Amino acid sequence: MLSYLSYTVVAALLMTCHALCNCPGAPGRAGLKGQPRLPRLRDFLDTGFHSSLVNLKYQLSRLEGVLALDGKIKVVGEKILASNGKEVDFESALESCEEAGGTLATPVNEEENKAILGIVKQYNRYAYLGIKEGETSGEFMDINGTPLNYTKWHQNEPNGKGRENCVEMYSDGTWNDKKCNLNRLTICEF
């Protein structure tokens, strides 16, 4: 009796699974001719996953709004900019950003430069950018060693001739090559 009951339960489960899964020949796959298509198990999962993603996106967008309103972050394109308000040397600033999962803010266009400038003005402090001088004097690149496509040098900068290997942003948004061991505002991008 017990074994018959077990068999019935297993058979019912298999039939249900067969109807919902993506098995070839299952009614749920293409639907029987002339009959409405039955939902598949994958559809249920996809719908649940999709609605979770939509909900997550909504929650993140609300959090971004709250943080931006409070002046904690600036959203520019795909980037989020933030500062911890600390003034430290270049290596320490970079380390703080990387520990938080980002890197030092590195503007790649005018819009990003303006967004970083907004934080420089907010704290009224010059900030190190994620830019360093390469092996060749006067050639600056980002943290990954990629040459710059966008620059915003202050007049007559860079003028360090190999002695100023880091780059700071002035409070007008222009750049100056500068020694790396000074205390400058930490601004990270994520």
Ligand SMILES: [Ca+2]
């Ligand atoms: Ca300089």
